Amino acid sequence: MARRETAAGGPGSRALVVDVIRSAGAVSRVELTDITGLTQPTISNIVRDLLAEGIVRETGSSASARGKPRTLLAINPTFRYGVGFHLGADTMTCVAIDLTGGVVGREVVSRAPDDQLAERLAAQYDEFVAGLDLPRGRVDGLAVVAPTPPPGSSAEAAGAGSWLGRARGELRDRIGKPVIVENDAAAAALGEFWSRRISREQAFGCIYVSTGIGAGFVFNGALLRGAGSDAGELGHVSIRHDGRPCPCGNRGCVERYASMVATVDAARDRGELGRRLNLRGATSVSHAYDLVARAAVRGDDAALQVVDQAARYLAVAATSVVNLLDLGRLVLTGPGVALAGSVYARRVRAHLDETAHARRRHGVRVELSAQPRDAASIGAAALVVQAAVAPGHSPDPMR
Ligand SMILES: [Zn+2]
Known part of the structure; x- marks a missing residue:
């Protein structure tokens, strides 16, 4: 090199x-x-x-x-710190990391409504940093990450995603520090790259399983961006040409088979399983998904079949992406692999072993994230840290 x-x-x-x-x-x-x-x-x-x-x-x-x-x-791990906020559906996870990716602060708060977003985020940043008991001058700024709105959704029609971009300038003025805005799956990839000490020679990818499915890739130390900074929309890679219709216009998108939403739907479709786990009583998709995943790892046959089927679909998409980009290392992360990650990792490894194009020339290392639920917020903080100490590879913060 x-x-x-x-x-x-x-x-x-x-x-x-x-x-x-x-x-x-x-x-x-x-x-x-x-x-x-x-x-x-x-x-x-x-x-x-x-x-x-x-x-x-x-x-x-x-x-x-x-x-x-x-x-x-x-x-020098304590020289600088980065702060990352991950906007979820109802909550926001706030994390601070040191220069080696070690988490030095974490808090989950209720999500600010979209109006007055910059003001609320700035207030939360000030409060969070004050609570860290670190010299404020050593905190290098904030990255805010969120899922890409589903295509065809009312959130997309309303320009969600760009609202965050619009809030960015005001947020930077309010906190007096650099502000980065990024997709959550891409941020998670950079977080894993940074904290796992992955070398820049490894073609590295990360699949983020949540209510949707995303991915991020780090080549030569830099996030792969794409023409519109949307590289990594793995959820809309089709695995069945005649499959379920997707709001994006395609059919058979992997998100329609392997996301947390799809897995909960599959569990509900098995009436008895849904009743037994009381999925109707769940307070959110995440809660319902956790009920299914927990039952699967406990050995409930029907729940395990549902999760395993989702994992098989994910493995097909994972193999496509490994082939396309000739990846050497892949991390599975996100709340969708927090409880039953071993089921997904097993299926992905097996499918790669049987079918990956490059498997005879190099192995593909498949690992589970150590902090799958916090991966996006940790990744956000890693964006800040990378931009501060290795700016030659920081992403374009103007997206
Ligand atoms: Zn789609």
Whole structure:
């Protein structure tokens, strides 16, 4: 991965060096030169700046083949913090992370109504940051993430999604910090990339299962954007050309078979299961889904069949995306894999093992998120952190 063309330095080189230190955990200057392909003087200059700014710290030394111990460099986790808000249907999850992706604060509050959104979010930011007991100057800003409104929905017709974009400028003025707006699944992918220390050479993807299904991809340390910043709308990848009609205009979209909504519908369609789990008494789709998923992992045959069927559909779509982008690593996350994630991971792994185009040349590592319910808010905070310390790869915050 030699990048001699960037040997003169610049934001791209700096982002590369930060990213290699982040993914390596601890690394010497000599190793940095080898891994990045940058010249020794460039590495020395960038590392000197990163040490002076406090982003990186020296952390002991390692023996080298030539006998002289090498000083190791690591990210200084408490140097900076990022805050992420995930707007759900009824609630908003607020998270703060340090530079290594460690969660240092979390709060779930009721969701602000769309009118006066910027004012409410700014007030919540101030209150949340004050409660963290961190120097406010070390908090680098806020990212707000939300699902893409379903196509054809009244939310889409009303321009939801763009309302967040419109609120962004006002929010930035009110909190006096940079504000990023992003789709929740894309943010979750960057969060997993950052906190799992995934190296930028790995073609990495993340599937986010919630009331809809989304995905995000990180290549060379940067989120894949697409023409309209909508890359990763996995939910509308068709798995059956003659399948169920979808509001997007297509048929057989995977979202109509494997989202939390689809799984709850499938459980309700089995009348006896729905009655036994009292799905009618559930307060929300998420609540109903958790009842089904919990029953499945408890060993309830009918519930397990419903979840397993959803997992089979998801596996077909996951394989398409792995083939399309030649992914080497895939993380499953979102509230839809919080309770019965092992069922989904098993089906996805099995289907990839049997059918993935590239399986003979490289394996595809499939993992479950460690914090599937908070993945979008953690990812939002990771967007802030990445933009602050590795700006060469930060997303375009103007979307
Ligand atoms: Zn669709």
